[in-house]
Amino acid sequence: MNDAALKRKVAEATQRIVKSSRPDIEGLGVLCGALGDLLGAWTGQRVRVLICADDQSEAVDMSKAPERVTQ
Numbered sequence: 600m601n602d603a604a605l606k607r608k609v610a611e612a613t614q615r616i617v618k619s620s621r622p623d624i625e626g627l628g629v630l631c632g633a634l635g636d637l638l639g640a641w642t643g644q645r646v647r648v649l650i651c652a653d654d655q656s657e658a659v660d661m662s663k664a665p666e667r668v669t670q
Contacts, residue, residue, distance in 0.1 A: 600636070600640070602640070605633070605636055605637040605640055606637065608633040608636065608637070609630070609633045609634060609637055611633075612626065612629045612630035612632075612633045613630060615629065615630070616630060624657055624659070627650065627659055628659050628661070631648040631650060631659045631661055632648075632661060632663065634648055635647075635648045635661055635662070635663030636663055638663075639663045639664060639665035640665055642665065643665050644665060645662060645663065645664050645665065646662070646663050646665070647660075647661070647662045647663075648660070648661050648662075648663070649661075
């Protein structure tokens with residue numbers, strides 16, 4: 600996937616969160632996945648995205664392997 604497509608995934612996932620009128624944990628997971636893909640492509644390293652809050656049972660924790668970026 601190319602850099603522009605990865606950035607578009609981040610933008611679309613962010614827009615989902617912005618437009619939501621309620622807490623959207625699933626949407627947050629989609630955003631974290633998109634960020635993990637982008638950061639993995641940029642760095643060439645496995646990226647771990649972890650978002651949690653103290654005293655909360657729900658968390659978003661994922662590890663993404665880098666994808667090759669085409670220019």
